[in-house]
Amino acid sequence: MRWFSSNKNKLLMLLPTVLLYLAYILMPIVIAIYYSFTKFTGIGTPQYVGMSNYQRLFSDPIFIIALKNTFIVLFVTLLILIPGAFLLSLLLNKKMKGLGTIRAINYSPSIIAPIMVGLIWVFILDPQIGLINTFLTKIGLGELTFQWIGGETLTPFSVAIVQSWQSLGYIATIFLAGLTLIPKDLYEAADIDGASKFQQLIHVTIPLLNETFKLNIILVITLCFKIFETVLQLTNGGPNHLSDVLVTYMYSTTFTAGEYGYGMAIAVASLVATILFAGAFLGLFTLGKRVSNKEGV
Amino acid sequence: MKTSKIIVSLLLLISAFLVGCSNNDSEQSANGTTTIDFAIHVANPAEQEPAFYQLIEKFQAENPDIKINLIGKEQQEHVKSIKMMSQSDKLPDVFWMLPASAAELQDAGMLMELNEFIDGNPDIKDALNENMLNTYVADGKQYGLPYQPLVTGLFYNKALFDQYGVKVPQTYEELTAVTKVFEQNGITTIAKGAKDEYSVWAFLTMLSRYGYFDKIDAILAGEESYNNQDFVNYYAKIDELRKLGAFPDNVSTQSYFQAVEQFLNGQAAMLDSGMWDVQKIEQSKIGKDVGFWWGPTFKDGVGNQQVSSVVPAAPLLVSKKVGEDEAKKEAILKLFKFYYGEEGTQIMAENQVPPMTNAEVTINEEEHPLFKRLVDQIQLEGWESQPNQPDLVVPEAIANAMYDSIYGVINGTYTPKQAAKVVADKISETN
Numbered sequence: 001m002r003w004f005s006s007n008k009n010k011l012l013m014l015l016p017t018v019l020l021y022l023a024y025i026l027m028p029i030v031i032a033i034y035y036s037f038t039k040f041t042g043i044g045t046p047q048y049v050g051m052s053n054y055q056r057l058f059s060d061p062i063f064i065i066a067l068k069n070t071f072i073v074l075f076v077t078l079l080i081l082i083p084g085a086f087l088l089s090l091l092l093n094k095k096m097k098g099l100g101t102i103r104a105i106n107y108s109p110s111i112i113a114p115i116m117v118g119l120i121w122v123f124i125l126d127p128q129i130g131l132i133n134t135f136l137t138k139i140g141l142g143e144l145t146f147q148w149i150g151g152e153t154l155t156p157f158s159v160a161i162v163q164s165w166q167s168l169g170y171i172a173t174i175f176l177a178g179l180t181l182i183p184k185d186l187y188e189a190a191d192i193d194g195a196s197k198f199q200q201l202i203h204v205t206i207p208l209l210n211e212t213f214k215l216n217i218i219l220v221i222t223l224c225f226k227i228f229e230t231v232l233q234l235t236n237g238g239p240n241h242l243s244d245v246l247v248t249y250m251y252s253t254t255f256t257a258g259e260y261g262y263g264m265a266i267a268v269a270s271l272v273a274t275i276l277f278a279g280a281f282l283g284l285f286t287l288g289k290r291v292s293n294k295e296g297v
Numbered sequence: 298m299k300t301s302k303i304i305v306s307l308l309l310l311i312s313a314f315l316v317g318c319s320n321n322d323s324e325q326s327a328n329g330t331t332t333i334d335f336a337i338h339v340a341n342p343a344e345q346e347p348a349f350y351q352l353i354e355k356f357q358a359e360n361p362d363i364k365i366n367l368i369g370k371e372q373q374e375h376v377k378s379i380k381m382m383s384q385s386d387k388l389p390d391v392f393w394m395l396p397a398s399a400a401e402l403q404d405a406g407m408l409m410e411l412n413e414f415i416d417g418n419p420d421i422k423d424a425l426n427e428n429m430l431n432t433y434v435a436d437g438k439q440y441g442l443p444y445q446p447l448v449t450g451l452f453y454n455k456a457l458f459d460q461y462g463v464k465v466p467q468t469y470e471e472l473t474a475v476t477k478v479f480e481q482n483g484i485t486t487i488a489k490g491a492k493d494e495y496s497v498w499a500f501l502t503m504l505s506r507y508g509y510f511d512k513i514d515a516i517l518a519g520e521e522s523y524n525n526q527d528f529v530n531y532y533a534k535i536d537e538l539r540k541l542g543a544f545p546d547n548v549s550t551q552s553y554f555q556a557v558e559q560f561l562n563g564q565a566a567m568l569d570s571g572m573w574d575v576q577k578i579e580q581s582k583i584g585k586d587v588g589f590w591w592g593p594t595f596k597d598g599v600g601n602q603q604v605s606s607v608v609p610a611a612p613l614l615v616s617k618k619v620g621e622d623e624a625k626k627e628a629i630l631k632l633f634k635f636y637y638g639e640e641g642t643q644i645m646a647e648n649q650v651p652p653m654t655n656a657e658v659t660i661n662e663e664e665h666p667l668f669k670r671l672v673d674q675i676q677l678e679g680w681e682s683q684p685n686q687p688d689l690v691v692p693e694a695i696a697n698a699m700y701d702s703i704y705g706v707i708n709g710t711y712t713p714k715q716a717a718k719v720v721a722d723k724i725s726e727t728n
Contacts, residue, residue, distance in 0.1 A: 041693070042380035043398055044405035056726065128547035150550035152710070236492045239549040239708035240701055255377060258398065258693035 029271070035264040042260050053265035062241045063266065066249035067273070069156040073245060074224040074277075076160035077167075081220055082213070085168050089175035090201075103176075107169035114166070118233020121162045125149045125234065149234050155243035162230050167223060171216050178212030179205070214285055218278055225274040246270040329362060331628040336368040336392035338375045338611075348445070348648030355644060356635045363628045383407055388616035391629055393444055396689045397696070399433065399612050403440040409615040411439040414630050421637045424654035428684050432609045441612030442633065445645065446653035447686060448675060449498035449571035449606045452578060452667075456586040457484060457566045469534060469593040473541055479566050480542035487543050488565035491708055493553035494700040498686070499569040499592045500535065501699070502606045505683040507531040508599030513690060519728055524714070524721040527599050532713035534595065535706045549708045572671060575649045579667050589671045591680065607675050607682040608689070609653070651675055698723035 036053055038046035057063050092103055109117065124131045125148040133145040148158045182205065190200045206213075228247040231237060237244035237252060244252070250270065254263025335353070339345035342353075353365050368389060370378055376395055382388050388407060402408050415422050415430070422430070426446075433441035458465055458475070461482055466472040476486045490496060507527045515521040538544070545551055545559060560568035561581040567590075568574070578587050594602035613633075619626050635641050639656050646658035649668045662669040674680075688696035702719045705711030711719065 041398070041401055042377075043383050043401040043407075122550070126547060126550050128545075128550075150547065235550060236494075236552075238491050238494070238704070240705045240710040242710065252697075255373060256693070257697040 032264045038261040040260040066244040070245045072156040073160045080164040085171035088172040093179045109166045110170040114229035118230045178209045332364045334389040336389040338372040338393045348645045348650040352644045408440045409620045429609045443609030445610045447610040451590045452568045472593045476541045476543045485565040487567045488556040488559040490551035490553040490556040491704040496553035497703045501687045506598040524717040532716045603680045605680040
């Protein structure tokens with residue numbers, strides 16, 4: 001047993017995973033960074049261009065639009081998804097008849113391929129043939145019909161709603177797992193102390209789900225920074241890139257326009273933005289915790 | 298000892314795993330049979346490219362010592378795959394490629410010259426239309442041959458024109474007049490789908506009527522700007538059509554394939570498309586009532602206005618490595634001789650692909666009325682084809698900016714000046 005748990009053996013057992021991680025995760029990132037400093041069409045030898053692809057990012061109006069759209073999708077999704085999934089998990093945590101079926105239905109959008117989700121929502125959101133505008137027109141509320149997709153402003157908001165719909169069950173399931181881990185004694189003690197259900201929620205449930213909230217928010221951030229298929233299916237980034245997000249713009253620049261170097265600069269910028277955003281959030285979370293601990297003292 | 302054995306085994310396992318992901322070299326001249334790897338831009342050639350597929354089948358039947366291994370992938374996937382293979386010097390023997398990338402492969406010295414084939418077959422050289430050969434020549438080297446001719450324009454539903462008492466237009470002014478009539482009657486004049494930005498064929502030919510080919514070399518050389526008055530006038534015409542309601546209300550969320558359905562269902566009077574849709578249209582309920590038009594002429598256009606569009610499609614290329622294998626090279630040149638010869642041209646015509654040579658082909662007008670009309674338009678007196686499609690003579694990035702600019706005006710996102718500037722800016726960036 002001692003032989004088995006020696007440091008050498010631990011390293012040996014980690015080696016296959018580390019090698020695969022290096023080959024399939026880190027190496028592509030390093031290669032992408034290398035290409036981001038080149039002008040390359042995918043054929044021939046890449047031509048080194050220094051920082052010019054990165055400089056171009058700041059003067060490229062479509063990149064700015066894609067970045068703005070990604071942030072709109074992120075903020076709206078966070079606003080809908082985190083409270084929505086938390087409230088849903090509270091409901092799913094109640095004892096009721098048919099709970100298993102309800103939980104399964106609630107999780108079902110998460111197992112549909114995103115490209116199919118996009119297709120389903122085209123039939124709901126399309127301004128001309130979509131369910132929403134057709135319904136509004138039929139009941140005499142034609143003035144409330146909008147260009148939910150394909151217009152100049154609303155597409156990222158619609159994408160956020162679609163993303164929230166798809167991920168609600170998944171995020172709620174993680175909250176639910178967190179809820180089941182909270183000891184029942186704490187609620188009994190709070191009951192004895194005369195705390196209302198709302199007070200129990202604020203002072204027991206939410207503080208004890210601190211780490212679950214953190215995990216879910218990080219998950220939502222990464223989900224939103226890699227949204228691709230939904231946008232592709234809803235609008236393909238159109239009209240004229242106005243609904244592009246970072247990944248769709250990176251894809252069209254790299255593979256449709258054949259600008260591999262610039263496309264990789266967009267990919268690296270997206271990676272950096274995701275890391276910075278997730279890091280900033282974690283920093284704020286830790287800071288908030290320290291402040292509340294100090295106040296507690 | 299034990300530990301080192303485990304390490305070696307693990308490394309071998311990982312190497313085997315990584316090596317397993319790479320492609321094997323193609324089979325060559327095994328058992329007296331020469332195998333040609335032929336990579337094509339559609340996933341299912343039998344269904345999606347029947348003319349090509351039947352030609353290959355016939356060739357194999359006539360040449361049992363040559364086996365053609367067709368490798369089909371959806372176009373974008375195919376292009377990516379060819380680019381990846383070019384990086385590891387493992388190009389397939391023969392392959393379809395986008396024109397701009399083909400020129401880059403030639404610059405990188407990865408292609409076999411086809412001068413030997415052209416010079417060795419004067420009958421084919423003389424029969425091929427001039428632009429079919431000239432397009433894929435660089436420094437006197439023939440590096441590619443057209444896959445097929447590319448014939449694009451506007452299909453029109455004659456029944457709808459008759460129903461609303463309007464004539465099929467010839468000029469831009471006539472087009473605006475019929476647009477007003479169709480708009481009043483809830484009919485879309487030109488079915489289009491901006492979700493597939495490349496679907497602007499007839500509009501690219503219209504750009505040729507504003508002197509595109511007189512200017513493009515100077516524009517790419519930085520001596521002239523794409524943002525010039527003639528091109529702004531061209532975009533202004535598209536803008537005027539938009540304002541008149543010529544395009545579908547949901548053009549920004551509609552795909553090209555939905556636009557085709559819109560036309561086939563009789564909801565649109567015209568469709569911006571090309572020869573590849575002939576079979577589908579002929580098999581539809583409106584099939585017998587459809588005609589083909591090259592698009593409007595313009596009073597403020599530049600140069601010849603009677604411009605048609607019979608240009609070489611993307612080229613077929615041969616990997617340079619083939620030149621080192623005499624048996625394979627001979628087999629490929631034999632295939633090309635069949636492909637561009639009379640028999641190949643006839644097989645193409647039977648599958649509604651117009652000839653790219655001056656060979657006489659038989660068309661069954663009863664069965665294929667639209668194809669006959671399309672070939673009649675190709676042979677129309679007084680009309681001259683543009684040398685190439687405007688997007689096919691510029692790098693992919695600029696071509697995409699051109700699509701973006703045209704749909705930008707159709708969607709109402711760009712003004713004519715902004716549209717011209719979008720392309721001009723992309724040209725500056727690319728240079």
